Each structure stands twice: as structure tokens, then as C-alpha cells.
Amino acid sequence: METLLDVRNLRVTFRTQKETVEAVRGVSFSMGREKLGIVGESGSGKSVTCRSLLGLIRPPGRVAADHLLFDGLDLLQIDSRRMQHIRGRRIAMVMQDPKYSLNPVMTVGEQIAEAYRIHARASRPEARRKTIEMLEAVRIRHPDQVYDAYPHQVSGGMGQRIMIAMMLIPGPDLLIADEPTSALDVTVQLQLLAILDDLVQERGMGLVFISHDLNLVASFCDRIIIMYAGRIMEICEARDLHKARHPYTRGLLHCLPRLDTPPGELPVLQRDPAWEEGTP
């Protein structure tokens, strides 16, 4: 498999007057055109890792790494103008809540068309045509009507499809989805994942799927990275998750209530300080 992204020894620190917080502490992984899941609890550094790939960490945050190679290009070395060409066009990101990511005073169609016109320098009618095509691709039933709707007029699931349409319209090589379905109902979540799954397959994209839901990621992705306290605890094949070795991964799996086990006291995760130091 060709390597699309190669991250070596990524560190992200936030220095405030009181203290320095190390949000990501030496993360290394590489991926091809596959579905890669990143799982961890809140504060584990999974979102910060992905934001630093797009250069979205602002001061006082600082990003350092041996390299962040994307398609042979070191994202840390290039200037902000060249980064703009990569951000959105080659690496796109879908955030958790469409309500906050969409402009409330612009129709959703105009927003998607704007994104396309900037990236492709297309004319207005061309952008409109392409937008409606894209809305159809994310299985929105009446794309003409949705084009003229404002974000508050659409449901959460539809809003997230619109975000995906907007992100995919420049045809990126890598899509980063940060908890794209956590705010949605399970059935809507399933439909949205099917859309993502198909698009990734058809277009041969790489997908980084960030989530706190271990079982969901295991059923959706090819490989899983498990993060804790800014470090990678374990990388495993999704189908082998139940064979995971690391006590943290096992602890996370065990503390979930399940339908097929009798109720009783749930095992509580016992955190080992050694995990923070990165010694397994």
C-alpha cells in the first residue's frame, strides 16, 4: 500500500502563564488510502493530532515533529500560502457539529458552491450544477430545495451530509472526520457512515475517523489507533480489536455495558500512571 501520510514523533504543547500542557507527546503513525480510526477519551489528544496536520493549531499552541509527510510533502516546512492550497483541496476536515460549522446566514447551496468556486475557479452556474451533483452524491433527496435552505432548516443528519458534500467537492486525497456522527441518532449515524464508506471506496481517499466509540470504529474502520494522554497506546487491525493487548484498550472495552452480558457491577477502568509515561 502506498503511504499517503506519515507522521513521525509529533508533539503539540500549549504554554500558558501557569503551566505547559503537552497535549500530544510523540505520536507516530503512517497510513495509506484506507479507513483509519483514532479512538480515545476526552483529552487524549486525538483531535489535536488531526488539527495539527491541517495547521489549525494557533499560538500559544506549538507543533513540532520529525516530519509530517503528506504525499511526500512535509507539512511543517511549507509556508502558509502553500498550506492554503493543501487545506481543503487535498486534506479536508469534517467537524463534530454541523450547526457550528455552517454559516447561519447563507443558504447551504451557496456555501458549498463558494467552496467549489474558490478551489476550482469555476463560474457560478457551473458551481451550482456541481453542488447539486454533490448533494445527490451524499443522498439528499431534493437537492434543488436543499440548495436554497438555510442551516437552521435542516436536521442534524442532513447538516452533516451537507458538511461532507462541502468537504468532498474539491476532491481531497485525505478526509479527516472528527466525531462526525456523535451528535446523531444511531440510525442516522449508520446511514451517514454508509455514505462515507462508499465515497472513500469510489474515490480512493484516505479517511481518518476520530471517535470515542470503540465498537463503532472497530466495525467501520480498517485499522485503529488507541490514544491516551497524548500518546499512542496501541495500533491494531480493526477486526482484531477483541484481541487487543494493551490494558487500557481492554479496560475501555470491558467498562461498556453490553446487551449480551448479565447486568451487575461494571468493571471500572484502573488507570496506570505508566501509560502516561509511554512504557507499556
Added chain:
Amino acid sequence: MIRVRDLDVTFGRGRRAVKAVQGVSFEVAAGEVFGIVGESGSGKSTVLNVLCGLNRWWSGTAIIDGEPQVQQRSRAFHKKVQMVFQDPYGSLHPRHTVDRILSEPVAIHGLGKTETRIMQALEEVGLGPTFRFRYPHQLSGGQRQRVAVARALILEPRILLLDEPTSALDVSVQAEVLNLLTGLQRRRNLTYILVSHNLAVVAHMCRRIAVMNRGIIVEELGVETLRRQAPEHPYTRQLLSASRGYDREAADNIEEFDASLS
């Protein structure tokens, strides 16, 4: 303990009226843990809000502890029935210390012995006395939800209404809070109604479960039926299969269930 008959809740009026809850009936025995599951907009939280007196736009019968309820509730009622909300970040006053958050209900109900009650409540939810003078922003999500539970318990209620008490928490913290709730229920013989979108959480906590869709209870079932994965209503079956994780085929077979057709 709780008996609800033909509960209707309508928001707005005329052509724009939205029937959030339609003809909902159920009973909960004393010391029982009853679950309500459903997706967003199913009306599950609205039912809880009616029961605890936060919603006045309802009709039907609601009898709690032998007393028929009217729109306006008494102080004695609120001592008996307490609620724990979903978002521990939003339900605690950001500028009140834990001490003040816990002492307010004691003062309102004129219970006295504030000092001992606070220490006892903190003890019971597994927070030590060191947490007493902290502000909510100095606590983690799980600790905040423990404070919210302590605030409900400090009045020694007999009924606790839980609205998605763990959905804003990490799974490891969720396990701790669920264990805490189970322990409290047993020790004090409390009656719970637990509302959640998570089937596994409801199955873990409850013996009987009502499944809601679009304001209607489509099915009431025992937890064994859910564990056997053998519910009767197709909506419940779909919910069950969707919560098992990603499955390309299941995603293609998702149907819209319009409650008025069933």
C-alpha cells in the same frame, strides 16, 4: 408508585401544533428501575419533564405516590421527586461552589443540619470532603455529574428521574456513574425512570423498558426480551441492529417509521 395514563403534550396551537407526546401510558412500581429509550424527538425527555413539573402543557393522568398531579406542583412534591440532567456542564451554576449548590435545596426546604447533610451527600456519591469548596470548573465531567446526583439526593427523594445521565461522559466515567446509581438505588430503595438513547445502558439498568418513537410508546418490553434480541416491533429491531455498530447492509435497510401508520 408512578402511574401515567393517556399523556398528551402539544406544543404550539392551531396548524403549527406539534404533538410531542401522544397517548403515553405506563406504570412504575416502587423500587423499580424503568427505562425509556428513543431517538431525538421521540418525546422521551418531554415525558420526564411532565413528571417532574417542568412542563405544564400536558393533559391526561399522572399519579405519583398515590397523588394525582396537577400542572402546579407543591414543595413537598419536589422533595419527593428529583431530576438529574444530561449535561453536567450546563446544570451546575458556574459561580457557585459545590457547598452552595448542595446547601440551596436544604435551605429552600428548611431541612436544617446543612453541614451534616452536605458531608453525607458528598460521601454517598464518592466525593470526599475536599470537593466541598470547589467550583464546577475545577471538576471533571464525572465529578460534576456526581455533584448533580448529590444535589438530587440531599433532599432524600424517593423517586429519581434521570435524563441521559451518562451520555456526555467518557465510557470509563459512564461505568463509574452507572455503578454509583445502581448502588444508591439498592441502598435507598429508590424508584428510577431512566431516559436514554443507548439501548445497552438502559438494558444494564432497567427491568422493563418502553421504546418511544414520534411521541408514542411503540413497545414495552422486559429486559430479557431485549437481551435475547427478540423485540416484536420492527422499530425496536431496527434500533437494536443500528446500535450493534456499522453494517453496510443494515444501513441500506433503514426505514422511516411513522407512528401514525402503525
